[in-house]
Amino acid sequence: MTSDHGHNRGPGQDHGAVLRVHSSSEPTTLNPLRHEAKNLDTSLISTCVLHALNYVDADGTYRPQLLARPPKAEDGGLTYAYRLRADRSWHDGRPVSAQDVAFTHRLMMDPGSGIPERDGYDLVEGIEIESGTEFRLRLARPYPGFRDLFTSSTGSIMPRHLLEGIDFTSDWDTALRPASGPFRLSEWRRGECVRLRRNPGYPHAGSGIDGIDFVFDHDTDSQVDDVIAGKADAAFPPPTPAIIDRLRASQVNWSFGPGEKWEQLSFQHRHPLLADRALRSAIAWGIDRDALASTLPSPSAEGRSARLDSLVRRPHHPDYRPSFSRYRRDVARARQILRDAGYRHLAGALTAPDGTPVRLRLMVPDTDAALSLRAELIASWLSETGVEVVPTPVVMTEFLRSLRAGDFELAQFSYSGNPDPIGHNTLWTHDPELPDQGRPQGQNYVNYRSPRVAELLGRSMTETDPVARAAHFADADRLMAEDLPSLPLLVHPSFAVWNPLLSGPEPYPYQAGALWNVHQWVLRRHDDAAPEPVRPSGRRR
Template sequence: MAGQAMAQAAAAKAGTLRITLPEPVMLTGAFNSAGQIYLISGKMFDGLVTYGFDFKPRPQLAESWTLSADGLALTFKLRPGVKWHDGKPFTSADLAYSAMSVWKVAHPRGRSTYANLEKVDTPDPLTATLRFSKPAPYVMNALAGVESQILPRHLYEGKDLLTNPLNAAPVGNGPYKFVEWQRGQFIALERNPDYWDKSKTLLDRIVVRIIPDPAGRSAAFESGELDVGGAIPVALADAKRLSGLPSLEIPEKGTEALATMAYIEFNLRKAPFNDVRVRRAIAHALNRDFMMKNIWYGFGRVSTGPISSDMSQFYSKDVPSYKYDIEVAKKLLDEAGLKPGADGVRFRMTHDPLPGGDHYRSTGDYFRAAMQRIGIAVEVRNQDFAGYYKRVYTDNDFDSTNFVAFNLTDPTLGVQRFYWSKNIQKGVVFSNGSGYSNPEVDKLLEAAQVETDPVKRKAQFAQFQKIVMTDLPNIPIGDINYFTLLNRRVKNLITSPYGAHDNFAGVSVTG
């Protein structure tokens, strides 16, 4: 109670922004792409560039950049005078360390984004040249502070990356500095007085209230205790009602860079999920129209394949489909040798929802009911984030799971990680957790990584979508509106396609 009182007292101060998110497992996004980390880490770390709504890069930590004619060398001229929050200068050595020892090695998307990065030259403290073995046409789309986050080399090099205490108490270079994290209660950030852009950082503090219950978050928004929540911060059943209140709104923009999708994923390491007939049967047993209307309350549309329809330049609807048909589902299970027993049960399985909101739990409950109709008994297991990440991505102790993930602005950045066999890596969250491996898919993904002809690249991804929807390592459920709920006293928050995931440097509050 004392910690909660401190958070509320801080939030009462003029110039304090009050936001909410589920409890993260850490505050550094350089090697963990979990959504709740994405929402907070970018306030403490700037990126090389930021992006306009046209998705064109704009200078941030990098003042300028040039790409060689052969596409193999990308040179950045870094902004002078930028300091880490401990007062040390930000230099090209930090970029080189982060690119080679963090993004390329440990980030679930970075492993594919930077797969062809061979080295980083640093001829002086303000110049860095990324050298690739093959062209990487998508990299300029991956340099936001929340996606390719640069860590301070002097505080990380020579230490264990995953267990460094600074992952929970970051030393960044962004507009806000870490102050305190009272677990289960609040996270406090304060204005960085040495921030390079003196025209920004209008807020004194950001107080993040940890409210695990969506109903509690809804009540806090309605009473005026919260200002901002990104990534579907309230129960979907409450969202439209709350956005109709005079003090609150759901902005139309600010999620374009995310291209969020909901999935049900299988563990292909285990029988019977290594049998594609079983996966197809389950797909036929899911009424995804019902799910979008009754679980997602219309905040999205049914997916047709592994690439979001929001990513129109790569999306293809010319893929195998699995319409809702219980009898087809039963027939496929019969063909797989999974006949009902005396109790009507064909087999038993577990399902682990992502512990991020009611929509995940509701998906788990619906999945259990849907599977019962075709003779599959499902145990739904709910746990906290740390337990979920360990169970799914470290121990691979699961049969199926449901979650959402960002496709981002290019399939190589946000989609490849789930289907590329080289991204099967224990302990790396939101990677290839299913264990899916198809040499033809690997070949297509790796070809698209280096293809500079946009027509050929689109064709490669079209073929990829067909194969993946045939193999069905996961079931795409919906293209989701990952909305932000915002108090109207907050000004200048939605200024980029990253919206609530951006750095809030120019945000202010009135009243």
């Protein structure tokens, strides 16, 4: 492990230092396409190792990564011409090729691959390979979200020459350790750290960084304390007022940015009690979401609230509509809704119309103490309505397993995406044509079923007029505000804390995670002139 701001060299390292970066929890896999990898802890690491055709920068702009240029539209958006960079190769020297892109698409469409996201990829009729670096992608119909295809960590390109014929659900990520990004997996000490070292096949700039050691610590206070003490080089914890106070008195760099990480309270619609909209509505009216939002420091100079009132857009987006704004804490209204629906208080406990006691388990990940505190607040508020809620912290691996299986009653968690909301349509859509296998379809973990919402979100995948497309999202959001598949709570600001000798880190809100630009980071020596410290700027798109 490294210390002293990462300036220790390991054996055989001649170029620079090994950074020490905190991660809130340990990933279960480094295969970024698998269902098990749909979390920021996997993205934080895999983004350094496996690249995609495109990435999203901190301003929300889609930019070429493995591509030499943005794709060119042809045939009215039915075909896109792509050209790969000629200087990108795998760790073994083999060029990243058009054949790798076609192979990755086949993996994504293979039902046995364990990949949950096929929206958009299922519209690809074919990939015509013209050379090692050039190909054309043909679509069945115009797809307005085409920029999200093969973008960020969940769109990482896979090496055909290494993975063809291998079970994609196996441990190839640690056995073969492929890399197209700036670093390659060197060692994974389970329960302790993941070590990455420079990928010799990547065209490195003079960064002074030979590798990264990711250490796992869900205690956000100790993450920040380690950076302040020089025991770590970077951390990206959820900010709290107490953390901000400590940072203001320190010499390390830290900054806020806009947030695309949103927190919600999810209702399991298969649960016999939560299938009742009246109970979901009473819960929504019983929660003080403004008070929840106040537990987060505001990244904006004007102190804008972090409260979230949409399931499809974030507040900084021009098409944001606060469809859920009606739900403001009103205990009397919540209790009246329950009475009107036949709920009764018997022997001091709330019972459903059939006599079932209303006692619900609220599952939360154990990696975020502030989130657990918000869960306790929710339970306290709902007790005044008669609804008994039991917050239950769960280790992250078990939390993700239960979420994917739909094995929960209430779940409170946060997640990120890319600028186009089309990537999260799978959270709210259900295809009645598919057989019911007793588990969620795709990422519809709450088992929400609304043919009208599915229709509107389906139109968002084919509508090319931006005004009409925005209207489809807004209409779907209004319907979900009535149905309450989940209750949006708040938006987390993006946040970063880092070594003052390190330049390059910045708050980053999107799916790839905070090391999206690690190839541009530069670590100065202690005897170099120190740069000006970075402090919050209220940066907004």
